[in-house]
Amino acid sequence: MDYEVVIGLEVHVELKTKAKIFCSCSTAFGGEPNSHVCPFCLGLPGALPVLNKKAVELATRAALALGCTVHKTSTFHRKNYFYPDLPAAYQISQYDKPLATGGKITLSNGKTIGITRVHMEAEAGKSLHQGDDILAAEYSLEDFNRSGIGLIEIVSEPDIRSPEEAKEYLEQLKAILQYAEVSDCKMEEGSLRCDANISLRKRGSKELGTKTELKNLNSFRAVERALEYEVQRQSEVLKSGGEVVQETRTWDEARGITSPMRSKEEAEDYRYFPEPDLMPLELEEGWIEEIRSQLPELPRDRALRFQEEYGLNEYDSGLMVSTKEMADFYEATVKLFPEPKEVANWLMVEVQRLLRSSEQEIQESKLLPENLAQLLKLVKDGTISGSVAKTVLEESFATGEEPKKIVEAKGLSQISDEGQLREIVASVVEANPKSVADYKTGKGKALGFLVGQVMKQTRGMANPQLTNKILKEYLEQQ
Ligand SMILES: [Zn+2]
Incomplete structure (x- = not known):
């Protein structure tokens, strides 16, 4: 059976603002754990968000650079889930009215990959699992310096057809965002992260197959390798008559495999509801056009x-x-x-x-x-x-x-002095009578060898064209 690969990517990019998206804490990377925090980004009750205008500006610039339509009205929602790095137990994100929709990236083969949406949200904190075995850590420490940094999520259409295309899409996306000066896009510092959805379907079929979502992809190379692995794994499952299970899988860089992490959650699981502490975001047409005109x-x-x-x-x-x-x-x-x-x-x-x-x-x-x-x-x-x-x-x-x-x-100047080169050529010819004889009987390699000897004597500084010319003349006279 011949299968077609269907890949969609979700990329999270940290916005290059000095302050977080809903409070004035610093976004600087590193820093003493829990030194860039305030009641709001610690999720303390009663603390209210204030939207950072610069974050909206950068998100808008990113969306325009990706060819999206930026909407005059968008809204924020709460995405509810519990995790130790999310003290409020909800993330402020955008849901049914995102900032922007409908962009594209053109690959070098001329194919365009659609961008479904670009929306804004806030970053969670960071769990530092302690102990030798990170899968069964004794305990975890929480650093909330990252909590509340402004993010954009860029969701692609499922238009990508191979792991190589996925890698190129990411490279182009990163370049565009860097050109637009939206983010430094440092994967090693986590300011650009990528999750991948992948499924297979029978070639020619319009229906999508069951997908898996891949996480823990820490480099573009990892994205490509994990997708290659998953293409192989899913096609083996399908060929043997089995069914792909919809789930989130984690990439193990050292072992080069993906393994199940959790069953995939649906949007309903998050109980999205409109964020009551933020008004809808209203952008003026003129402001959007001004940002467009500033794009490099x-x-x-x-x-x-x-x-x-x-x-x-x-x-x-x-x-x-x-x-x-x-x-x-x-x-x-x-x-x-x-x-x-x-x-x-x-x-x-x-x-x-x-x-x-x-x-x-x-x-x-x-x-x-x-x-x-x-x-x-x-x-x-x-x-x-x-x-x-x-x-x-x-x-x-x-x-x-x-x-x-x-x-x-x-003293690395090339030797282009004919007299000096002639002397060196003479000594090389004298020292290699066999090569001279070979040259006479028409063995072309002998000339190359003799040129090599001149180069060796001059530590590569003889002018090659001149050496060739002088050497040929000299050999003809022998
Ligand atoms: Zn804060």
Whole structure:
């Protein structure tokens, strides 16, 4: 039986406001446990919420950046459930009248993934389970610093058809929210979190299969892996004639499996009712339009512009706009060294490698656009070879030093002096009579070997084109 995969994602993003959404406590990450709290975010009786205008502004900006319609009227509801990290025993959220609906994200394959809704809500606190076994902790500590931080929940339509598409959707979503400066989207600090709904259905069928919801997905890679696992598991259940159970499953990163956590709750279980302490949220058309007019160029538009203006292909332009900082770095470098394809190649390969190994983002590294541009100029005018440039880049990346100064200080300039190269070629030829004989009998590899020997003697600093030319001339004369 051939199955089609149906995936929908629910993403929670913390809004980058200084104060929480319904009180004036700080949202700073870290901090002494329970030092950013007040009667309201501790859920004490009688404390009343006051909506933070900045949170509404950022949520609106996010919704507009995602192409949603922002509604002039939306309302807040109480979502009732008990958990130790939720002292009021309800979360203020939005229910049947959310802030915004009907957006979309376009994937690189041209497919669009619908966004059902964007709504605002308040964050819960954080339970710190104590003991070696987190599943059977001896006791838990509660930190309410996070309690009441403003969140948006972004719910996608079930339009995603593979784990890879899910990963790309998340990458694009994150980029859009970062460009719009709505959230820092740090998964490691929990300011972006994702739950995934997944079901299978017979190909061609219109009806949805029974879904499972996956939780505890702590990276985009984890989302992709957990979904891959779940596709496999559900298809085996269905192929053997069984039924998928509707439930919430948790991803075990170390074991690479999902396992049942609890049976899925329905909306009715939460006994939603309108929040009596908050008026409906009324937004003026002019205010919404003002926020729209302040939106920056978003990643998809920027990628299309890079294709048009710099001649990059779809894939390269996608990588160059993956973060706003990378795109800014790219454009600043191209301005100084107007060979857009060359700059993109260096950023995608060598710079990317250094970023990965140092676990940094481009803006955290010491590399500057003017230094990358200077390095590429040195390669272009023949001062250094491409391989030496990689070494120079490493140093400039680590220290912020100018490539010119590194080349001077270490004597890394390429040898382009014909006389000097001729002497080296002569000594190499003399030392390798067998290779010379091989060359004479037409073995092409021998030339490569001899060039390699010249490079070895000059520590890679011989000008390769010139070395080739001189070596060929010399061998012809033998
Ligand atoms: Zn508070």
